[in-house]
Amino acid sequence: MGITILKKKPGYTIALALCIIGALMLLAVIWTMWNDGVFSSPDVPSALSTSLFNTTLGIEPLKLSLIYYLILGFVLLIGGVAILVGRRERVTVVEEVSALLECPFCKNQWRESLSKAHLKSMGYPKVRTLSRRKCTQCAKFMRPKIASTEK
Ligand SMILES: [Zn+2]
Numbered sequence: 001m002g003i004t005i006l007k008k009k010p011g012y013t014i015a016l017a018l019c020i021i022g023a024l025m026l027l028a029v030i031w032t033m034w035n036d037g038v039f040s041s042p043d044v045p046s047a048l049s050t051s052l053f054n055t056t057l058g059i060e061p062l063k064l065s066l067i068y069y070l071i072l073g074f075v076l077l078i079g080g081v082a083i084l085v086g087r088r089e090r091v092t093v094v095e096e097v098s099a100l101l102e103c104p105f106c107k108n109q110w111r112e113s114l115s116k117a118h119l120k121s122m123g124y125p126k127v128r129t130l131s132r133r134k135c136t137q138c139a140k141f142m143r144p145k146i147a148s149t150e151k
Contacts (some may be wrong), residue, residue, distance in 0.1 A: 015083035022077030029069050032057055101144040109135035
């Protein structure tokens with residue numbers, strides 16, 4: 001376990017813009033189809049293909065069939081998402097381990113997360129006792145013993 005932060009690299013904004021443009025294009029296609037009555041048509045598949053290939057979107061001279069917008073929208077969206085995923089860099093700041101601690105007197109056991117660096121600096125696994133504290137169970141001052149650790 002550890003804290004993972006996502007570093008934003010250049011290209012992030014462009015990728016996000018691609019995603020948004022792609023999504024807007026797809027929305028525009030769906031919106032146009034909706035206006036065409038594709039979804040309320042008794043024969044949805046044929047109305048869908050008619051709309052995709054015959055309905056145009058845009059302003060002259062940039063008028064394209066819906067199918068192009070659909071494909072372009074998907075390409076931009078997938079491309080944007082792919083860049084976003086690829087650009088993320090995972091950086092682990094603190095590596096923590098879950099340790100099972102035990103009171104030497106009453107054998108009460110509990111879990112605590114300790115940082116790996118701390119365990120290493122105290123000499124674990126040779127040294128297995130932590131600093132002195134009061135046991136929550138028997139109220140005695142003791143040095144908790146690390147029974148086991150797991151990642
Ligand atoms: Zn105790």
